[in-house]
Amino acid sequence: MSIRMLRTLIAVEENGTFSAAGEAVFVTHAAVSQQMKALEAGWGVTLFDRTRRTPELTPVGRAIVTRAREIVAAYDNLLPSVLGDDGLRGNLSLGSVPTGLTSLIPFAITSIKARFPDLHIGVTPGQTKELLIDLERGVLDAAVITKPHVVPHNMRWAPISQEPMELLTSLNVTSDDPFEILATHPYIRFTRKALLSDFIDNWLQEKNITVKDTMELENLEIISSMVHADLGVSIVPRRSVQPPNPLPLKHIPLGDDAPVRELGLMSLANTVKLRVLQEVEAELLNAVAVGRFDPFPQGAG
Incomplete structure (x- = not known):
């Protein structure tokens, strides 16, 4: 062998x-x-x-x-551990749900690359269920996902942020009542492949709200564009890190009992890359604390 x-x-x-x-x-x-x-x-x-x-x-x-x-x-990991750099060089395979790819993930990776230039982070997009399978198979070192109903016993879960669901509408919608809006406007559904879709559907059922499905999409940016074009309304997570140039849309709260999506960093419990994943976790938490990704801040350079 x-x-x-x-x-x-x-x-x-x-x-x-x-x-x-x-x-x-x-x-x-x-x-x-x-x-x-x-x-x-x-x-x-x-x-x-x-x-x-x-x-x-x-x-x-x-x-x-x-x-x-x-x-x-x-x-x-043998050589990095002996040299004492704790794996802060080489390659790291990171998965992410699509909603994290426009602000949270680029914010964190930009900061990590500035501190550890010899560390290369490859990013794979996917839904939570798909990324969990890739983690189990060892294809990924870690993934930013929606917290599953049960965390597998062989996995390590590090919470990053909580994102309440909110109603997204165009500026042409005059009402601020989410129940009235959902009952009277076409509904753009988050893909059923996404775990957060379960949270949204359960909330709709609890509130006895019947929506008029018009589309089913899996990308928050595409959903936002459709809503901006006044083609429907959608329930989406309120992003913990805002993108650089958000579309002008109305963000209507669903109330105190709105479903909440918990984002976190999942990895195998026995990973040999714990040290570098701790740095990734710290930068993700820092991104959430800042709240906005601005790759070209005014006055820079």
């Missing part, structure tokens, strides 16, 4: 086929097959079900991939 073989095994799980895994780790299909057979022979276990057209990992194979990720991550 070697680290190279473990990387290939992980690549097979991530890419689905030996050929795609070979492309990911820059070896041939035959080399991938040879390495996997060598692992099976060395360990005396069956990693793949080869009765299928495309070999699939067995339950034992999937369990070994999980441990292999930990071993490879520890290996990658």
